[in-house]
Amino acid sequence: MYRTRTCGELRLKDEGKNVTLAGWIQKIRNMGGMTFIDIRDRYGITQLVFNEESNASLCEQASKLGREFVIQVKGTVKERSGKNTHILTGEIEVIVSELNILNTSLTPPFTIEDESDGGDDIRMKYRYLDLRRNVVRKNLEIRHRMAFETRRYLSEADFLEVETPVLVNSTPEGARDFVVPSRMNPGQFYALPQSPQTLKQLLMVSGFDRYFQIVKCFRDEDLRADRQPEFTQIDCEMAFVEQEDVLQTFEGMIKHLFNTIRNVTFSENFQRMTWHDAMKYYGSDKPDIRFGMKFIELMDIMKGSGFAVFDNAEYIGGICAEGAATYTRKQLDALTDFVKRPQIGAKGLVYARVEDDGNVKSSVDKFYSQETLQKMKAAFNARPGDLILILSGDNANKTRKQLNELRLEMGNQLGLRNKNTFACLWIVDFPLLEWDEETQRYYAMHHPFTSPKPEDIPLLESNPGEVRANAYDMVINGVEVGGGSIRIHDSKLQNRMFRLLGFTEEQAQAQFGFLMNAFKYGAPPHGGIAFGLDRLVSLFTGLDSIRDCIAFPKNNSGRDVMLDAPSVLDKAQLKELSIRIDTEN
Numbered sequence: 001m002y003r004t005r006t007c008g009e010l011r012l013k014d015e016g017k018n019v020t021l022a023g024w025i026q027k028i029r030n031m032g033g034m035t036f037i038d039i040r041d042r043y044g045i046t047q048l049v050f051n052e053e054s055n056a057s058l059c060e061q062a063s064k065l066g067r068e069f070v071i072q073v074k075g076t077v078k079e080r081s082g083k084n085t086h087i088l089t090g091e092i093e094v095i096v097s098e099l100n101i102l103n104t105s106l107t108p109p110f111t112i113e114d115e116s117d118g119g120d121d122i123r124m125k126y127r128y129l130d131l132r133r134n135v136v137r138k139n140l141e142i143r144h145r146m147a148f149e150t151r152r153y154l155s156e157a158d159f160l161e162v163e164t165p166v167l168v169n170s171t172p173e174g175a176r177d178f179v180v181p182s183r184m185n186p187g188q189f190y191a192l193p194q195s196p197q198t199l200k201q202l203l204m205v206s207g208f209d210r211y212f213q214i215v216k217c218f219r220d221e222d223l224r225a226d227r228q229p230e231f232t233q234i235d236c237e238m239a240f241v242e243q244e245d246v247l248q249t250f251e252g253m254i255k256h257l258f259n260t261i262r263n264v265t266f267s268e269n270f271q272r273m274t275w276h277d278a279m280k281y282y283g284s285d286k287p288d289i290r291f292g293m294k295f296i297e298l299m300d301i302m303k304g305s306g307f308a309v310f311d312n313a314e315y316i317g318g319i320c321a322e323g324a325a326t327y328t329r330k331q332l333d334a335l336t337d338f339v340k341r342p343q344i345g346a347k348g349l350v351y352a353r354v355e356d357d358g359n360v361k362s363s364v365d366k367f368y369s370q371e372t373l374q375k376m377k378a379a380f381n382a383r384p385g386d387l388i389l390i391l392s393g394d395n396a397n398k399t400r401k402q403l404n405e406l407r408l409e410m411g412n413q414l415g416l417r418n419k420n421t422f423a424c425l426w427i428v429d430f431p432l433l434e435w436d437e438e439t440q441r442y443y444a445m446h447h448p449f450t451s452p453k454p455e456d457i458p459l460l461e462s463n464p465g466e467v468r469a470n471a472y473d474m475v476i477n478g479v480e481v482g483g484g485s486i487r488i489h490d491s492k493l494q495n496r497m498f499r500l501l502g503f504t505e506e507q508a509q510a511q512f513g514f515l516m517n518a519f520k521y522g523a524p525p526h527g528g529i530a531f532g533l534d535r536l537v538s539l540f541t542g543l544d545s546i547r548d549c550i551a552f553p554k555n556n557s558g559r560d561v562m563l564d565a566p567s568v569l570d571k572a573q574l575k576e577l578s579i580r581i582d583t584e585n
Contacts (some may be wrong), residue, residue, distance in 0.1 A: 008044020012091045022072040047093040068105035074098040090517040143537045159210040162201040176220035180478040186578040192218035200237040204526040209239035237528035250307040283404030288478030290423045291416035293319040307367035315399045318390035320380040346402045350390040419542040432469040450485040484529030491519040
């Protein structure tokens, strides 16, 4: 056997045992007549000892070793004199009696340690080396455990895991598709699935009343820290359910994951918040509720005092940062510069301190009496030592989004967004539709199969913008980790929805005829949800990006710099696929 034990397994109770280990060389230390080598595998590190006095030839052999050489050693476990409390094997070492070099290694382009000297680009190019680092490996171990516990929870709840096709039809209503040319059908293309949405609905029609799948999905969209062109969903669907059934089932799943993976227990039900309230009080449909600073509207208090910026505003609102009245002028100027950044777009910032005597000192004192400022203080329920920050604008929704960015920045500066604290909530009652000014038409906020609230169905033609969706998102620490809806299961209502979205009967039949035909054969009421596994893992591991919880991720340009993909196809392949490349356009 190559090994009898792993490099993270031996303890003091194993003293005196003869063992065989195999792994990579982490570090070499020459100490006169003694050579110490740390050997590493997936399970941990063990210190090896080569003693020149007892075996000179073995020490000479060890002197030819280098970092990341793959070796096999045989030896005896001994209690270590200088113990290392930072590793689990730190009480023992192995006195080597035999050494075999299984493979040599070039010097790695970066140090393979928890704190590496390699930047993102070089680590992604040599990802197979980066994956040897403990911090990256642990992320993938947690990912494995989360997938395992997800399967266990859902299997015990009578869900069946069913695989759906990867080569499907294009869905122009969603994000951009990745397309795959069909050699046997010249000029025609498959698409890689953005989601198994219609297929899981067909499974409900088929009588598989509880489905799930941990599935790869693909979207050709611009990348951010929490996006990749290919990502993994925990995709689920249930028949004969209402919204409450779905929320209870999957709140239970998330609580199970927190309990088994992070040893975090939630004794209370997750908070629920309507989309309207989320936008009104937080300026975001994925608010971070680990801390307060709920928006307070100030139109009635601050308008009409001669301050033109406020007098001409459509919206005036602010937040109260407890204990932040000690902010210096330099810090407040930095906050003003922050909200003026092009990606935020505010024109300025008004601030007010609540002083020790209860009086309010603001940056616009000359326009407001102390009586008015006291009314403002009362609206926030502010106390001495608090800092009030106010934004205004001629577009209420835009200004609330700017205020949301300011709120999150203050949460960061005041240390209120601890990665080891978790706040979960459901956002419910989304608008069913969004109006797009450029195309002058409505789009589905989620997708065209989302059911409207039954009581809002009469508004579909008369006032479609006021129709609420039977939809829900789960948000954890300000990150949307999952979303779903109760689906339309009646073909007549689905046709009304298609018409509202601007589909002709022919277009709807061409794209979704297979689903509409299936509904004619007895579709049950059904609904579902999909969670982003990558996002969940990054939250559980405290990562800022999902890249380090994916084995082989793409960079911000959508490239795999290790594989050098995407790449150019040769002319023979293009000809076989009936494709001609026009690079000029």
